[in-house]
Amino acid sequence: MDEVEDRLVTALAVGEYLPAARLPPERELAALLGVARVTVRSALARLVDRGVLETRRGRGGGTFVRTQWPASSSESVGRTLLARWAGIQDTADAIALLHGALAAAAAERITPAEAAALRDRLDAFRQASSGAAKQQADAVLHRSIIDAARNDVLRSTLATLEAQISIAAPAHLWGAEEGMAEMEARATRDHEVLVEAVCAGRASEAGQVARRHVGIDVELLEQAMLRAGQVPTADPAHP
CATH class of the missing domain: 1.20.120.530 (GntR ligand-binding domain-like)
Known part of the structure; x- marks a missing residue:
């Protein structure tokens, strides 16, 4: 899971996903990263806890980029x-x-x-x-x-x-x-x-x-x- 978290952080840092962008659904991210969906879910949760990502509920919701490169x-x-x-x-x-x-x-x-x-x-x-x-x-x-x-x-x-x-x-x-x-x-x-x-x-x-x-x-x-x-x-x- 640490490697998946590192890759997601790096993808944000180099601008594959830009601030305010919505990340693909967990299923798509899992396919892109070549890992299980549960692994992606855990990595996303940790990045939300770190303040790198945020989760929005309801219509138009999902996981969004809050900041591109925190320290x-x-x-x-x-x-x-x-x-x-x-x-x-x-x-x-x-x-x-x-x-x-x-x-x-x-x-x-x-x-x-x-x-x-x-x-x-x-x-x-x-x-x-x-x-x-x-x-x-x-x-x-x-x-x-x-x-x-x-x-x-x-x-x-x-x-x-x-x-x-x-x-x-x-x-x-x-x-x-x-x-x-x-x-x-x-x-x-x-x-x-x-x-x-x-x-x-x-x-x-x-x-x-x-x-x-x-x-x-x-x-x-x-x-x-x-x-x-x-x-x-x-x-x-x-x-």
Whole structure:
């Protein structure tokens, strides 16, 4: 149960679940974490007692994030990320390569209607509020690029790898509140270049931008490790 609690705390700290977000039901969390439902229930209860989460009753109720990174989180975050770090680097490298391949394929295959829809997704990302709304708009934009690539094998492989790098959520991490605005501005610039390359059919450029862009995730995890008092160890294979 301690490991499950650590993973949930880390998922909050790195922004897989943002403040005020409702966590998935216990059954879904148990599947995501690969543990029994009773184990998830116990871990959630302990986090409610710690003031990290809160439970709301009635219509629209559930378990919600109260705070992203209280002082008590640092030990859990450092322990969780350090244990997974070598695997995170290798998996993140594979994810970046797949995103590049999918973006290049999308640039070669995108239809005018799909290009117009992708530009709409970019506008939606620009206009979304900071935090959860932008996190959701980001996911929709990237799904549109993946769909335009029309390759179910690559899509499935990417989903499998992203599930492996996830701490405890199906959502991409979004970082800590203090660096969020800067990260979102950088993501906006990357999205603008990426969408233009895809829509214009510039496959090589689209692939390069996509590979670079998804590196933001690893940088956010590195920042979390440093904040937790751990120094990420560089893998010589992935400088």
